[in-house]
Amino acid sequence: MVDETMTKEVVVGNPKERVPLPFGIYCSGCHYGSIVRIICEVLEELNLGDRAVGLAGVGCSFGSYNIFINIDFVSCPHGRAPAMATAMKRIYPENFVFTVQGDGDLGAIGLGCWMNAINRGELLSTVFLNNACYGTTGGQMAPTTLWGQKTTTSAQGRNPIGTGFPFHGAELAASMPAVAYSARVSLHTPKNYREAKKAVKAAFEKQAKGIGYGFVELLSACPTNWKMSPVECCQWIEDTMIKEYPLGVFKDVDKIPLPQDWR
Amino acid sequence: MAEKVLIDGNEAIARGAIAAGCRHFFGYPITPQNEITEFMSREMPKIGGVYVQTESESSSVYMVYGGAWTGKRVMTSTSSPGFSLMMEGVSYIAEAEMPAVIVDVMRMGPGIGTGGQQGQTDYRQLAKGGGHGAYRNIVIAACSAQECYDFMQQAFYWADKYRMLVLVISDFIIGRSAEAVELRTLEFPNDLPDKPWAMMGRGKKGGIRSFYASAAIAQGGRPPDYHKRITAHYEQVAKDVLRWESYRTDDCDLLLASWGSSFRLCKKAVDVARTQGLKWGAFRPITIWPFPEEQLREVGLKAGRVVTVEDSSGELVEDVRCAMQGKVPVKLVPVWARHTPPGVMAGGSGLLYPEVIFEEVRKMEW
Numbered sequence: 001m002v003d004e005t006m007t008k009e010v011v012v013g014n015p016k017e018r019v020p021l022p023f024g025i026y027c028s029g030c031h032y033g034s035i036v037r038i039i040c041e042v043l044e045e046l047n048l049g050d051r052a053v054g055l056a057g058v059g060c061s062f063g064s065y066n067i068f069i070n071i072d073f074v075s076c077p078h079g080r081a082p083a084m085a086t087a088m089k090r091i092y093p094e095n096f097v098f099t100v101q102g103d104g105d106l107g108a109i110g111l112g113c114w115m116n117a118i119n120r121g122e123l124l125s126t127v128f129l130n131n132a133c134y135g136t137t138g139g140q141m142a143p144t145t146l147w148g149q150k151t152t153t154s155a156q157g158r159n160p161i162g163t164g165f166p167f168h169g170a171e172l173a174a175s176m177p178a179v180a181y182s183a184r185v186s187l188h189t190p191k192n193y194r195e196a197k198k199a200v201k202a203a204f205e206k207q208a209k210g211i212g213y214g215f216v217e218l219l220s221a222c223p224t225n226w227k228m229s230p231v232e233c234c235q236w237i238e239d240t241m242i243k244e245y246p247l248g249v250f251k252d253v254d255k256i257p258l259p260q261d262w263r
Numbered sequence: 264m265a266e267k268v269l270i271d272g273n274e275a276i277a278r279g280a281i282a283a284g285c286r287h288f289f290g291y292p293i294t295p296q297n298e299i300t301e302f303m304s305r306e307m308p309k310i311g312g313v314y315v316q317t318e319s320e321s322s323s324v325y326m327v328y329g330g331a332w333t334g335k336r337v338m339t340s341t342s343s344p345g346f347s348l349m350m351e352g353v354s355y356i357a358e359a360e361m362p363a364v365i366v367d368v369m370r371m372g373p374g375i376g377t378g379g380q381q382g383q384t385d386y387r388q389l390a391k392g393g394g395h396g397a398y399r400n401i402v403i404a405a406c407s408a409q410e411c412y413d414f415m416q417q418a419f420y421w422a423d424k425y426r427m428l429v430l431v432i433s434d435f436i437i438g439r440s441a442e443a444v445e446l447r448t449l450e451f452p453n454d455l456p457d458k459p460w461a462m463m464g465r466g467k468k469g470g471i472r473s474f475y476a477s478a479a480i481a482q483g484g485r486p487p488d489y490h491k492r493i494t495a496h497y498e499q500v501a502k503d504v505l506r507w508e509s510y511r512t513d514d515c516d517l518l519l520a521s522w523g524s525s526f527r528l529c530k531k532a533v534d535v536a537r538t539q540g541l542k543w544g545a546f547r548p549i550t551i552w553p554f555p556e557e558q559l560r561e562v563g564l565k566a567g568r569v570v571t572v573e574d575s576s577g578e579l580v581e582d583v584r585c586a587m588q589g590k591v592p593v594k595l596v597p598v599w600a601r602h603t604p605p606g607v608m609a610g611g612s613g614l615l616y617p618e619v620i621f622e623e624v625r626k627m628e629w
Contacts (some may be wrong), residue, residue: 050466055329063476072462074332075476076325077355083322084329090313090461091287091333113325116318228290 001126015040019070029230031061031187031220032129036068038193039100039127042201046098046208051122052136053088055081055097060135065100079110082117085124096208098125104134106169107143109208118213121178121256125207125214127200128169130184130212131222132197132241139225143167146244151225166244174213174250177257183249186219186242202252212256219245271296272437275444276366276409277306280338280414282448285364286312287337289326291319291345295380295435296368299340314419320345323363324352331361332475334420334461340366342558343385344375347393354394358478360493362422364415369434369523371574371598381435381614382598383523386578389432390551397490399426399497401504402552404432404523408442413449418453425500436573436614437523440583452574494581501553508547509562511537515544518566519624520559520583521573531617532624541625551579556586564588570624572596574615596623 006015013019017040024033043049052071057060058078066073076084081099089097106114106128117124133151134140140153144167148157170184179201185196196218203214219241221233226235270278277299280288287302300316317323324337330337341349346367356363362388367389371382389402401421405411420428460549465472475611478489507599510530512518517536519529526547536543548555563569563583569591573582577595584593600623 010453050470051464053462055462059304066476070466070472072472073474074329074462077351080321080325080328080352083317083325084332086315087289087326087328087330087337087531088333090315091330091335091337092463100366113322114317116322214545 005146015044017041017043017067020095021068022195025064026060027224029223029233030060031131031218031223032064034099034187035127035129035220036065038197038200039065040069041197042204043069045201046101046204048204048208051094052096052098053092054101055085055088057099057101057110059102059129060219061100061102061129062136065091065140073201076100079105079108079113080106080126081249082110082114082122082126087115087119089122089124093123096125096204098204098207100127100129101134102129103131103142103144103167103169107169109146115172115176117171118179120213122158122205123202123210123212126216128215128217129220130169130217130245131220133223133225135222139222154177168245169248170215170217171215176210179215179251180206180253180256181214181249182213182251183247184217184219184247186237186238186247188219188221192247199249211254217245219247264575265445267443267572269441269443270408270410270444271298271439271441272405272408272433273368273439274302275411276282276340276415276433276438277302277429279412280364281310282446283336283416284411285336285338285345285419286310287330287335288313288339289315289317289323289330289337290319290603291323291341292337293320293345294491295370295438296340296342297367298438299366310358313368320348321352326351326355327363327365327624328352328359331356331363332359332462334424334458334463336362336364338364338366338370341369342370343382344492345611346385348559352449353392354396354398355457356396356428357398358521359475360478361363361425361428362426364431365420366431366433369432381524381574383434383574384523384576384578384598385432386522386551386573386575389430390554398493398498399427399485399552401427401429401548401550402432403429403498403506404524404548406526406597407418407432407437408440408444408565411437412444416449416451420455423455425496425503426456427500430433434524435571440481446597447471447584478526488580504550505553505555508549508606509553510545512544512546512566513563513564515542515566517543517570517624518563519543519545519620520547520563520569520571520579521545522579525572525574525615528615528617532572535617535621536625538562541566554582554586556582559583559586560588564591567571567591568629570596570627572615572620574598574601592629594627596620
């Protein structure tokens with residue numbers, strides 16, 4: 001049976017909130033373009049476009065998300081998007097303010113900035129892109145790089161002695177009291193893609209409804225720096241990356257607990 | 264006349280900012296500017312404003328940067344080590360040409376220095392820029408609580424008019440000395456540009472969105488084009504905002520060149536000299552960028568002898584020598600000329616008292 005509403009435009013057309021440019025600027029097989037699409041669709045479905053402000057961290061999102069997502073969008077210095085977003089949300093509380101940050105941006109240089117923002121209980125949302133390396137600068141080791149994973153700054157493979165442990169953003173966010181939603185999703189299969197969109201929507205809704213901070217970590221492929229084909233990347237996510245970074249919703253609450261006598 | 268109150272320079276900064284319409288303050292406690300953050304945390308909520316206590320000055324400067332992007336008047340205040348921590352953000356604010364105001368209530372450095380005591384050891388950083396990228400900030404240095412109050416209003420006007428970061432500078436002495444301040448509202452021309460770039464959600468702007476990645480990308484040009492344009496802008500701003508002050512220089516044959524709180528001490532020293540028949544005068548740059556080089560040169564060459572007095576090891580003196588072009592001698596009364604009181608605990612303190620300045624300069628051989 002054919003669903004007549006599923007036209008080509010609906011399935012693969014340009015989302016309403018995406019700037020109708022006939023190209024992407026990502027490497028072949030990169031998942032960032034899919035994430036742009038997810039964000040655009042969620043903004044449209046939640047009717048947030050007119051009051052949305054996006055902030056991109058430094059990395060492959062820096063000069064690209066602001067081009068493609070048709071809302072007020074500013075690229076931020078490395079790791080500082082949560083501080084800038086804090087000010088933008090406090091000044092215009094009615095706006096919907098979200099950050100898009102890579103693993104170096106959020107997990108390394110901006111870890112303190114991010115953790116302080118979510119510990120203050122800022123009413124923001126974050127899309128955290130985990131591709132296990134520094135994409136823009138040439139695939140160097142990131143906090144999210146797996147043990148044994150070879151990068152240009154860990155040529156023998158990441159060694160836990162001296163370089164520590166893979167960084168778990170979603171679990172960390174879930175441990176913070178003022179966080180309403182935290183999930184890790186992946187984009188390596190159509191099923192996972194749909195789960196990813198659901199998670200982004202759930203995270204965005206937490207802010208839109210005034211509940212609290214929402215966080216989604218997306219495992220995403222970096223074929224150029226992983227030196228794999230797009231298909232091999234998806235297989236590597238399935239076989240290796242998910243073992244270190246389990247998918248799932250780590251926190252989902254409808255109320256942030258505050259002391260009873262606090263108003 | 265407007266109401267007069269007895270407040271210190273720090274409170275004057277905070278009140279001046281509110282008088283200028285600033286309702287958004289982001290700051291981190293540091294001595295000797297804590298009175299500003301304390302005042303803002305108490306008063307901003309009362310007037311519908313925003314106060315956020317940040318986790319670091321790095322975060323402060325980026326809240327100011329993000330806040331400036333909304334088009335609202337925003338500020339932070341700090342002291343020397345905190346300002347060093349802000350340098351990256353200052354560079355980004357300059358690149359994006361965001362209007363904002365940062366206050367630096369200086370204390371002695373380098374490093375943690377004397378942990379919150381008097382010093383003027385940030386001149387180079389403030390006037391020349393401590394961040395990367397050949398940018399400029401308008402830098403205005405107060406030497407009284409009244410100026411703190413007035414300069415905050417001036418700073419917000421300049422920031423909006425020229426789309427620049429304006430630094431308002433005081434120090435421990437100014438910040439923590441109570442003086443009578445007239446709470447006067449300054450009038451400015453109604454010529455501020457619109458802010459169509461403000462990131463407040465496209466719905467508030469008729470559906471037209473703003474986006475930004477970097478100056479060169481935003482302007483569709485190349486970095487050299489950016490630098491050419493912004494340098495011309497800086498040159499125009501330098502002409503518009505230049506400020507300086509001369510004191511008893513009409514007939515002087517020795518000029519004390521100074522800035523900020525040291526200038527007030529120099530004025531006193533000049534008065535002492537005049538009572539003894541010595542024809543001294545004093546000069547200060549009020550804006551240390553732009554620097555009043557020609558104006559200083561005119562009085563300095565006429566006087567024939569110049570002494571720079573600064574609570575530092577010799578920073579301002581470099582610009583003074585540059586202004587004099589080697590035509591007249593330039594000497595220095597630096598921080599180690601301070602009167603040092605006895606006692607172990609006072610070992611790092613002391614002040615450049617007017618009498619100390621007078622004696623140091625009087626015994627100089629020319």
